[in-house]
Amino acid sequence: MSGGGIRPSMSFSDAARETLKNRTLRHNLGFATRTICSKREKVVAEIADWEQTRTAGSMLKDEALANLEENLLILEEKVVAAGGKVHWAATATQAVEIVAMIAKSHQVSKVVKVKSITSDEIELNDGLAAQGITALETDLAELICQLADDSPSHILVPAIHKNRDEIRALFEAKLGVRAETSEPAALAEIARTHLRQKFLEAKMAVSGANFAVAETGCIGVVESEGNGRMCLTLPEVLVTIMGIEKVLPKWEDVATLMRLLPRSSTAERMNPYTSIWTGVTPGDGPQEFHLILLDNGRTTVLADAVGRQTLRCIRCSACLNVCPVYQRTGGHAYGSVYPGPIGAILTPQLLGMEHKNANTLPFASSMCGACYEACPVKINIPEVLAYLRGKTAKNPAESSAFRAAFWMMSDHRRFSAALKGRRLGVSIVSGLGLVKGWTDSREMPEVPAESFRTWWSKRGQ
């Protein structure tokens, strides 16, 4: 389970049925997401032209994607010129293989990791373990997930589903320490002590990237705890795995991105630490740097004119926090390291719409639009959801019902006939009545004595 991946093992509705039963989870999530949403509203309100900033963000990501080949080639050239090595991985397996190969070439059996959802996407930890290499998560939440052998349930706060008492019990069981209290500060102190020596000893680190800038060749990692700085600075060898959609064309674009990302993500004006580096710097930080450019389905998404906007995503997780579905089911119901509204469109596109569980994800939305409103790069998630629903194979019973409805709706004489004598109303209500999930929690509407058009025609007489 650890590390995650993006292949749901059951349909969203089946998975959600399980997670909805967990009242502690719903309570933890509800509290956490409400807290962050209200903080987010405050820091967003400080930006006078937030809507304009969102537009700028969406346009610069679109530009980056429109000239992706050129941007990636310039990035490669700049990284190599600065003493780094660039690898291209078409698939998850290739990316894992490259990391393992680099580790082996340095006789490294333990690597420290900065939180990286991309590495969770490719199931790096399990892949390295199969080759005898241990990957140690150093972000507090990822460490919690790793110790609990649990998968992340949120992009930003992977252990959002656990409360302080559960985390305290976990630390006591797995790290052999006694926690004085369940206070988050005390638990963070335990993580600090546990990891400090490991940072000082680590020979190799693996990170993701929040952005790279083509024109300069620099890579950026945005974080809060300083575990990122530890990993990016102290080991001799650094490997960064980056989805190809993360490249920005220009250095100045970092300003727009950094104005949008922390506010949307942690609801702060700025996150505590952002590290930016280019290749290797003699006498400062890792002296060997590898950048792995990962496709793993992204070019397929790029080829779809409607789905393409999904690649604007900067992984802020604002859409998760505002989503009424996510707030109740939690991230695990999505069966992928990309949960919530963005996951509901990204996972099935990365895997292909024929994936029988992933293709239930576009239906995991009431289309309320809160995600689109919150998205800092204006991904029209409801539009993409509806579009992807259209690309999903339908079950025969359902499609015959929709065909019948279409047949009736496409001719007003048929429609009027169906309305006569309450027939359509009765059939809608009895149709709903057949669906147990509906009737368990809802009473049927009452069918009126006559339709509107009957009233209208009588009125005219």
Added chain:
Amino acid sequence: MTIQLFITCLNDALYPGTGVATTEILERLGHSVEFDPRQTCCGQMHLNSGYTDEAIQLAERWLDIYEDAECIVSPSGSCVANVREMFGHAGHWTQNSNLIERAAKMDGKLFELSEFILKFGGMDVLNPYFPHRVTYHPTCHGARALGLKDSPEQLLRQVQGLDFVELSEKWQCCGFGGTFSLKNSDTSAAMLQDKCETICALDVEYCVAIDNSCLMHIGGGLRKDGKVPKVIHLAEVLASQEPK
């Protein structure tokens, strides 16, 4: 002005009272109201459920009926949003530039009822009377897709005798979402339960909205638990008059 009613299939079949109230309101405001009996459905249900081809045929059919109208008013936020937003999207998905152009021409001609009243005024003429304790649920398509936010609350606050109470967590979806409530009924029910709890906590007699689909869902949830608040469409509140 001559106004074409876009009553919507759901209202026609299940909520004729909303259509009647809409007609009365528009006539009291001095407009000439017409109902084209060729109207059926705008295709929202098909589009949202992934039946894009059928939805586009229904969209084109809808445009055939309405594109020459001077002004169209509908008592449904989600159906207006479907025409305003999703027709164009569907045109874009299928590279149907004709559909995109025809849909774009509806801008400024098609209004949701509360949007129409907020834009052109007339609350003084209507002078509605509804002596009840009431809250308002801003339905998602009305609030976000149409950008109305909670502006229909302004209309309720002007109703004689009405005791308005603001709903907490009002931006939360009720969990209807059309076929979402069928395909993911457990998640939908969890959302509905929370919505019903926030409504009941207010000790109101009515929950008002501008979409009968959402009200059908919320009302179904309230009645299932034998709860007191009833649901009512905004049109029916605005059409209510003080007994003479």
Added chain:
Amino acid sequence: MDSKELILRRIRSAAVTPALHKRVPVEKRPASLEAFVERVEDYRATVYRTTRNDIESLLATLCENKQCLTPEQFDFFIFPAQSDKDYSHADLALFDTTITMCAVGIEESGTIVLDSGPDQGRRAITLIPDHHICIIRADQIVATLEEALQRLDPTRPLTFISGPSATSDIELVRVEGVHGPRKLEVILLED
């Protein structure tokens, strides 16, 4: 075909129309020192406003009874600070406090940026000790992120610091101090 060629070919066949987005320049405006200080303090860092005349006595107070480290180039006198001489990471862990200058400060977000210049040192020295004192001159503070980026050289290792190390991973409760310096003090030199 190797992976690079395969990925590039897939990008080409995606046939996205090339586009150039017109970047709207952000208006230049003078930075407000007050707003900068307020925002740095918002992150629960401590800010001292002082002058060249008084900084050394301030430093003496802040560094009292501490093992202090400075970059090789450091303009102010602190007794008994050590200057960085390729200490190992384990040795750096023995220091309590590191005192450095910085490259730029950003009013908009309350951020200080280190660029590993000679008066800031390599990245490890401001990371491993638990206490970082960062000195910033008033003329280094700019209003916006855009202006900060114009002043910075992206090819140098850059660290943007907005308050002390923090985490919100447990119930989204913000806790200062995990791995980076748990205490951040900023000295604003006003002359």
